[in-house]
Amino acid sequence: MEQTFSGGVFSDSLDGGRAGAEIELMPSGVGARTPDGEAFVIPYRDCQVEVGGFSGRMVFCRSADRSLTIFCEESKFPKALSFASSGMLDDQLKLGAKQRRSESRRGLLIGTFLTVGFLLLVVGGYFTIRSGARAAVLALPVSIDAQIGDAAMDSMDLGGPEVDDPVVIAALESIVDRLAPTAAVEGIDFRVHVVDSPEVNAFALPGGNMVVYTGLIRDAETAEQMAAVLAHEMSHATLRHGLQRIGQSLGIWAGVSLLIGDLSGLMGAGVDMLQIASVNSYSRAHENEADEEGIRMLYAAEINPAAMADLFQLMKENQAELPGIFSWVSTHPDHASRIANVHDQVAALPPRKYREISVDWPEVKRRINQDDNRENAEVE
Amino acid sequence: MHHQLLAQPAMSIAKLTLQAGESITCEVGAMIAMSSGFTVETTSRNKGGGGGLAKGLKRMFAGENFFLNHFTATAPNQSLWIGPGLLGDVMHYPLSGGSLIVQGSSWLASAVGIEIDATWQGLGKALFSGEGMFWVKCSGRGDLFLNSFGAIYPVDVNGEYVVDTGHIVAFEDTLNFKIGKAGSSLVGSILGGEGLVCKFSGQGKLYCQSHNPPSFGKLLGPKLKAR
Known part of the structure; x- marks a missing residue:
């Protein structure tokens, strides 16, 4: 089953080093076709998978020498990639997803901690000033x-x-x-x-x-x-x-x-x-x-x-x-x-x-x- | 649409030449001058109907305006001059699929095919990145114009790169950043005047501005007479 996704590609051969591309999961590997008609393929066995990007959900497939990178942000892409590569990339995908989860947990923890800290500071500061003012009045x-x-x-x-x-x-x-x-x-x-x-x-x-x-x-x-x-x-x-x-x-x-x-x-x-x-x-x-x-x-x-x-x-x-x-x-x-x-x-x-x-x-x-x-x- | 950037980098403005039927969406107040053959439409929607009230409000939180101005040429070779509020550079970015994440107030204008949306970055980044609470996410295909305070310089990131808070103009969505301290110790970082920095990772283009408005404001503020 072949599926296409929208994504992009990094390659030195491209003008500006980057282009948007249509991503295709082919039997031979991850393929990308730019609007200009250039085509790139990374065989699954050479694929190095990373998860990141602004959303934290973007999957990057890099060639062995890292000169070519095909990336896609669509939510169905990781599962399709795992299926198309017959589970060859599962370990790398899982690691990426795990990292993302731990990072978002950490972010949430820090965010919560900061919010609670800030609220405590405001409330505490208010009451300190109030009681401080009362004590100062009596002094x-x-x-x-x-x-x-x-x-x-x-x-x-x-x-x-x-x-x-x-x-x-x-x-x-x-x-x-x-x-x-x-x-x-x-x-x-x-x-x-x-x-x-x-x-x-x-x-x-x-x-x-x-x-x-x-x-x-x-x-x-x-x-x-x-x-x-x-x-x-x-x-x-x-x-x-x-x-x-x-x-x-x-x-x-x-x-x-x-x-x-x-x-x-x-x-x-x-x-x-x-x-x-x-x-x-x-x-x-x-x-x-x-x-x-x-x-x-x-x-x-x-x-x-x-x-x-x-x-x-x-x-x-x-x-x-x-x-x-x-x-x-x-x-x-x-x-x-x-x-x-x-x-x-x-x-x-x-x-x-x-x-x-x-x-x-x-x-x-x-x-x-x-x-x-x-x-x-x-x-x- | 043909574009020309003039008087770079300190006082940059963009001259856009549009053919009949072409449109461009600009930040409110960006227009400096224009030919007579334009119709101007002000709405809170993206051209073509997307968006509306909620998007407008999100844009406001991101440091942009609630309204957008759509300029449509009604005759051939109509020129429109646009410029930013602050002294600085204007850059052109041809968006070809994917997204560009733009710092709150840096978006200046974009072609009709580009969707402009505000995106939340998480509390830590919102508080400490030195940028707005929200970022403007531009996605689609077409010409995008951004402005900065001071000059803009592009950086090709492949791996890691560090930028001081407040100096980011835009970055491609294949990059991500975390807030971290400049040195190994937080106290040292703060005493060194660098404090917190944005640490980028991934691959893609990052655009930085040479100056940042808050530092300028801090220098200028005390010298102004109270009104």
């Missing part, structure tokens, strides 16, 4: 917290006018002053701002700025409960939760710039993020940490930490009455378990004698209400 001096916090405080919309009643401010400042010596980090200048708003809320910015809304002051029944709020907020500042959050929110390039010592990305991201008061809520983990640290501060300052649990309980009840009001507890998730946690922590503390806070709390509340009445009167 920064506390003065950075104050810079970011002050810049945010200056530019943010507080949601109401600041209250400047000296009795109210003095009362809150005296509570802060009593708690401040127990702070875990030195060098934070705690400043408390009171904002006239029905919101039952308070928040802390990095570096010691705290905002308490009059709604929360009106709800707090005792000075100790207000001390619990302030201790919690001061803990956010001393534990640097604000900066940790900015660190987490940093984009990858801001993270890289932070790692090489450029703070502008961090400052920009921080001020931008903190300007919106309503997003000044922290993660549940941070809230629990701040509760725990707040309780420690209250206890160290000889203030009864049970006030914190009392306040939570109170706010939970009030919230049920006034659903939808933006309240200090509601911004904090899962308060039932939080109240339980606070109870447990307080119960675990060794008993000690607590000192009362020397603030006339009913007077503070009266002042707040009086301000409100005055405003209402002005409106009327």
